[in-house]
Amino acid sequence: MKSLGSIRRDFAPWNDPNAKPYIQFDNVTKKFGDFIAVNNLSLTIFEREFFALLGASGCGKSTLLRMLAGFEEPTAGRILLDGQDLRGIPPYRRPVNMMFQSYALFPHMTVENNIAFGLKQEGMPKPDIEKRVAEMLKLVKLEQFAKRKPHQLSGGQRQRVALARSVAKRPKVLLLDEPLGALDKKLREETQFELMDLQQELGLTFVVVTHDQEEAMTMADRIAIMDKGEVMQVATPAEVYEAPTSRFVAHFVGNVNMFEGKVAERAANTTRITGATGAQIVVENGGNTAAGADIVFAIRPEKIKVSSKKPADAVNALEGEVYDVAYLGDMTVYHIRLDDGQMVRASAMNASRVSEDPLTWNDRAWVSFRPDAGVVLAR
Amino acid sequence: MSSAATAETTSPAADAAKSPLARLGSAFVNRLVIIVPYLWLLFFFLIPFVIVFKISLSTTAIAMPPYTPVLDFSGGISGFFGQLKQLGVDNYTWLTEDALYFNAYVTSLIIAAISTVLTLIVGYPIAYGMARAPATIRPTLLMLVILPFWTSFLIRVYAWIGILKPEGLLNQLLLATGVISQPLIILNTYTAIFIGIVYSYLPFMVLPLYSSLEKMDYSLIEAAKDLGCPPTSAFWKITFPLSLPGVIAGCLLVFIPAVGEFVIPDLLGGSQTLMIGKTLWNEFFANRDWPVSSAVAVILLLLLIVPIMLFQQAQARAQEQGR
Numbered sequence: 001m002k003s004l005g006s007i008r009r010d011f012a013p014w015n016d017p018n019a020k021p022y023i024q025f026d027n028v029t030k031k032f033g034d035f036i037a038v039n040n041l042s043l044t045i046f047e048r049e050f051f052a053l054l055g056a057s058g059c060g061k062s063t064l065l066r067m068l069a070g071f072e073e074p075t076a077g078r079i080l081l082d083g084q085d086l087r088g089i090p091p092y093r094r095p096v097n098m099m100f101q102s103y104a105l106f107p108h109m110t111v112e113n114n115i116a117f118g119l120k121q122e123g124m125p126k127p128d129i130e131k132r133v134a135e136m137l138k139l140v141k142l143e144q145f146a147k148r149k150p151h152q153l154s155g156g157q158r159q160r161v162a163l164a165r166s167v168a169k170r171p172k173v174l175l176l177d178e179p180l181g182a183l184d185k186k187l188r189e190e191t192q193f194e195l196m197d198l199q200q201e202l203g204l205t206f207v208v209v210t211h212d213q214e215e216a217m218t219m220a221d222r223i224a225i226m227d228k229g230e231v232m233q234v235a236t237p238a239e240v241y242e243a244p245t246s247r248f249v250a251h252f253v254g255n256v257n258m259f260e261g262k263v264a265e266r267a268a269n270t271t272r273i274t275g276a277t278g279a280q281i282v283v284e285n286g287g288n289t290a291a292g293a294d295i296v297f298a299i300r301p302e303k304i305k306v307s308s309k310k311p312a313d314a315v316n317a318l319e320g321e322v323y324d325v326a327y328l329g330d331m332t333v334y335h336i337r338l339d340d341g342q343m344v345r346a347s348a349m350n351a352s353r354v355s356e357d358p359l360t361w362n363d364r365a366w367v368s369f370r371p372d373a374g375v376v377l378a379r
Numbered sequence: 380m381s382s383a384a385t386a387e388t389t390s391p392a393a394d395a396a397k398s399p400l401a402r403l404g405s406a407f408v409n410r411l412v413i414i415v416p417y418l419w420l421l422f423f424f425l426i427p428f429v430i431v432f433k434i435s436l437s438t439t440a441i442a443m444p445p446y447t448p449v450l451d452f453s454g455g456i457s458g459f460f461g462q463l464k465q466l467g468v469d470n471y472t473w474l475t476e477d478a479l480y481f482n483a484y485v486t487s488l489i490i491a492a493i494s495t496v497l498t499l500i501v502g503y504p505i506a507y508g509m510a511r512a513p514a515t516i517r518p519t520l521l522m523l524v525i526l527p528f529w530t531s532f533l534i535r536v537y538a539w540i541g542i543l544k545p546e547g548l549l550n551q552l553l554l555a556t557g558v559i560s561q562p563l564i565i566l567n568t569y570t571a572i573f574i575g576i577v578y579s580y581l582p583f584m585v586l587p588l589y590s591s592l593e594k595m596d597y598s599l600i601e602a603a604k605d606l607g608c609p610p611t612s613a614f615w616k617i618t619f620p621l622s623l624p625g626v627i628a629g630c631l632l633v634f635i636p637a638v639g640e641f642v643i644p645d646l647l648g649g650s651q652t653l654m655i656g657k658t659l660w661n662e663f664f665a666n667r668d669w670p671v672s673s674a675v676a677v678i679l680l681l682l683l684i685v686p687i688m689l690f691q692q693a694q695a696r697a698q699e700q701g702r
Binding site: 069096100117 | 607
């Protein structure tokens with residue numbers, strides 16, 4: 001069975017027409033004065049989904065999260081959670097909890113009391129609170145730090161306290177605002193997997209806001225890519241990467257080469273594209289573009305093969321010169337200047353220690369790719 | 380080659396010869412920097428205090444100055460020691476024998492305590508409002524709080540007489556608007572003292588409160604709400620405890636000077652009100668009894684040492700927390 005990307009996902013309620021949406025944004029608009037933070041946005045999130053809102057700062061992703069938490073009310077439209085309209089419900093009565101970017105740990109309370117805070121508000125009996133707090137401390141592996149104050153903890157430990165505090169009440173939805181933003185790279189990577197395990201273990205719905213595409217790709221079941229208060233695409237990480245629906249998304253996630261051109265010919269399965277400078281490209285997935293349409297052909301660097309001779313069986317092969325090479329260990333990145341002037345970025349995994357076809361600066365080189373390696377996008 | 384070698388060997392030697400001196404010099408400078416505040420305290424606090432203390436142990440005399448000299452070497456060393464023997468705690472015993480002093484101390488402490496609480500009640504909302512105001516107008520608000528300091532304290536207290544007296548501005552306003560039919564008697568009562576202290580010391584309360592509230596991360600309140608805490612409860616559980624260093628600092632900055640306050644009870648409290656600052660003034664200027672008034676001052680200082688030390692401790696703790 002073929003699928004986009006290398007992961008087979010068995011959890012995919014978004015493909016099931018009978019699945020009931022858990023969180024629904026219906027034509028939600030949020031204005032701050034004249035500034036439109038969220039523009040007529042509709043979005044559906046399913047139960048137990050790990051959903052990521054990805055975008056540059058100021059794209060409205062945090063506003064979306066804050067509206068879900070109840071800190072902001074939509075200017076127009078409505079938000080439903082499990083069928084209930086959230087309008088007018090203050091944050092302290094919503095069955096959602098948020099993990100703040102700054103963690104917002106109460107500095108005058110011990111780790112224990114921070115975690116117990118929400119439970120006490122609920123009026124949970126004391127023995128139950130103690131049991132739940134112990135459980136949470138174990139979950140985030142901070143048992144021996146229960147009596148510490150936040151300022152006596154490291155950044156990573158604080159992050160885990162914040163996490164424990166926000167899941168202690170067993171919210172219907174956990175909102176995470178840049179949960180890993182303050183951690184260093186190594187810790188961030190470890191924590192990404194911890195968060196995924198935690199979500200599986202607790203069976204909660206997670207909505208995470210991030211500007212880090214790698215973070216979103218690693219953790220999320222689906223990603224909503226946002227720009228200027230609008231959702232550009234909602235899809236699985238593989239779809240977002242392998243089948244972006246717009247230039248913006250293709251550019252935003254990962255590296256990409258763009259060939260501007262026209263559809264020269266459309267057949268049942270193949271589309272022939274003439275590049276702006278005359279290059280001929282044949283692709284299998286031409287989308288619904290008609291002959292003569294102005295399009296962009298987008299192709300990821302790792303889908304492009306670089307060789308010193310023209311590969312005999314290649315459908316698409318373009319000639320150029322090695323402009324730059326960078327050896328990164330696990331892979332090598334080439335910048336090839338095609339003879340028509342276009343720069344192409346290609347990357348090759350160094351699957352073996354010895355290269356059969358080494359290239360250097362200013363070598364003549366061929367770039368080649370399969371007809372299904374890229375996507376055709378509207379210009 | 381050889382010259383280079385000698386240069387190499389001599390230069391460390393020269394360094395070694397020079398550096399202890401230089402080190403000594405810089406150590407001296409470092410020491411000096413630390414010494415300055417101590418010298419300040421020595422000359423402007425400790426020595427005057429010792430003098431006051433010495434006067435409080437001597438007896439009154441019809442002389443200039445009006446007490447038996449404390450350090451009189453005219454009788455030689457033995458004469459000096461003979462005079463030392465004359466020093467006694469009589470003045471302190473006197474303070475305990477006359478209920479006036481005890482009452483004045485207690486009343487002062489009570490008035491200061493009540494005024495401190497009133498100042499806190501008035502000052503907290505002001506500080507809170509300032510801290511939550513848009514960052515652009517905060518400097519202006521801060522300026523407005525400090526602005527009264529540009530006018531003399533004495534004049535500002537005098538102005539209150541004009542406001543509070545039976546035919547004053549307040550009564551005129553209330554009579555004109557029909558709220559009251561008889562002028563209120565506020566001047567020369569304890570109420571006037573409270574008004575005067577709250578008004579005069581408000582900035583000392585607002586500023587430390589503001590600085591601790593302004594530092595507070597607003598996301599803490601959002602976090603509390605998010606965890607199910609309604610706004611009022613969030614205030615008492617998060618905002619207020621976190622502003623405690625400011626509350627303590629503000630309260631002590633008001634309480635300590637208010638205990639010994641003289642101008643406000645004298646101008647606004649009239650002759651009926653009793654406060655230790657006024658008693659001290661009377662003792663000093665009306666009775667010309669320097670030794671007794673010195674004893675009054677020493678006791679007052681001892682009374683205030685407790686809150687001052689509490690203040691120091693609170694400051695130290697706040698600093699440690701902020702680390």
